[in-house]
Amino acid sequence: MDKKLYTVIIYSENLAGVLNQVTAEFTRRQLNIETLNVSSSSIDNVHRYTVSLWCDEEIINKVVKRLEKKIDILRASYYTEDEIFVQEVALYKISTPKLLANKHISKIIRHNNARVIEINSTYTVVEQTGKTETITKLYKEFAAEQCVLQFVKSGHIAVTRDVVEHLSEQLYVFDEDAKRVK
């Protein structure tokens, strides 16, 4: 089947052990997580997970249903790239002596619209935000100048293109649905 890059957005209660359960569900299906980001959400005590991975739709659909079944997970949904805005943040720690000695390096920073957030005599920290390709391109250019000391990127963070904010709405619906009794 056709593999696509999917982004799974998961909201959970702020209880210990949810991350384990999230990753276990992917591992069990032998799915390789490309990027994973965990943070607080716009709602108090609700955590948000953003997972990106290559997968086919039939499988991701099953995995997401199993995730949503977990007691402490509020909602899990998956999106293709055209349904969300995705960004990544990257930090590049480069050598200041090389930056000073090689004019080309500062050109790279300017041409890529990257931001310098720290300079001292040994190293300089550059920040870039954008699509994965933008971030990789900058990395390759720095690497060609052999100035990179460290490189890190955040993993995908994403917001949906929906006009309605589904979680707050969903929380209300859940409250109603969750109260249904036998």
Add this chain to the structure above:
Amino acid sequence: MKEIITGAEALMRSLMNEGVDTIFGYPGGSIMPVFDAMFDHREDFRQVVVRHEQGAAHAAQGYARSSGKVGVCIVTSGPGATNTLTGISDAILDSTPIVVIAGQVSSAVLGTDAFQEIDLVGVTQPISKWSYQIRRAEDIAWAVARAFYIAKTGRPGPVVLDFTKNAQVAEVAYEPAYFESIRSYVPYPKPNMDAVRSAAELINRAKRPLALVGQGVELGEAHEELKAFLEKGNIPAARTLLGLSALPSDYPLTVGMLGMHGNLSCNVNTNQCDVLIAIGMRFSDRVTGNLATYAKQAKIIHLDIDRSEIDKCVKVDIPVIGDCKETLPLLTELLDEASHKEWIDSFAEYDRIEYEKVIDKALNPKSGPLKMGEVARRISEATDNSAILVTDVGQNQMMSCRYFKFTKPHSVLTSGGLGTMGYGLPAAIGAAIAVPERTVFAFMGDGGLQMNIQEFGTIMEQKVPVKIILLNNNYLGNVRQWQELFFNHRYSCTPMLNPDYNMIAAAYGIPSRLVTERSMLDDAINEMLETDGAFLLHVAVEEEDNVMPMTPPGASVDYMIFE
């Protein structure tokens, strides 16, 4: 003013608050404060000390499945907790509501490899419905109430509470907790009326509808709703192994058991029907055989309370998500009355073939060694088909499930999803304790009996009236059958050198009989039924008999072999 009590005592109060009347357990270092508190509650709970914690978990399962109540087991940390893992896994696959409470080292030493410390929450998360560590006495009432709520609502399942020792001994101002809902958990999804309408239309147009009935009907107590549905539409109903007592065996619309060792008629007709209506069943591979050729001609409707079951194994045309006790009447309401006589009659011809080739030989042999099938049928009939059948795993399981008959709900307790040898004896103990008014039979193989034979001690001590039927073929019969059929008769590691089981029973004060001849059977059954309390009926059965018919592994559901 709230009363100040210890955490251990708060656990007792919380369990009483949930209506718990029985605890299956085994003590040890990290749970001692709880067992100490139990000493003051000997009147409030029946306290069943098993002989191995695996037995406690299966007994809690048997208690739950026979009564519909939540089974409870309390064990110590480390090895006590790991010994329950098989039972927890069995319970998640067979949707059985149990709460396992395990001791844990004090929170101050968590993560230090303290004596008998294991990461129980980490280990049980993938095999439980919910798993939680209680580290503060203040959380006990909340966690216990949440545990029971989760275990018993929606699709039931096992819940694990990992209870640190400091929380057991700390003092707390106790106040009971109650759960009516959890916002992240929807146990009873609201039925979608569009789906119900589409399903009804499809059924109304069907010429050859077939219902597949699973344990969901038993769990949802939807027996009457199911009958009303089937009767209005005149829809034949096949049952899964776990759904066997969801309908009476002799009910006119019952058309047999599905699956690898099920009945020919319903397996063949799965690939002949035009609309398949799955009700509270999960299309296990033991039911479907090869998915590539499974019911391809049919439109499929799936009623299930668990959304994640939809499209999991079999692509469904119309999912009807919800509690079948709620969705079945909605569907029945929209059904046209129909007859489907020709279709229903088509099952009889296959039944005749199966009777001639298999069933007659299993039930009415004139000579030769005893057969498992005739033993099961005789025992079933001797109790007017009204007893509870608990089985172990293997040929004894398939034969007793094939030939036992059911007239009452909640009458079959067998390890379906996990196929756990050793399940039967302790599960039967749990059932006999939960529903003392019913006769409980445990059909065991010579292999599986030895997997939890230590529970004879529990039977002795608690005077549990379990009637144990040992179908002894001196083999790990089920595996031997596969070796005979698919591995060139190479009986690798399957012959059993057996002990004298009647002497073992005697050592535990359990009366017994050994039956080696057909002529001895009826008399021995009578003796078993007339004996108060436990009994071991040890039957020497044909050693190299096979369970038939059979869908060979990988074969299509409608292809069954007879020998």
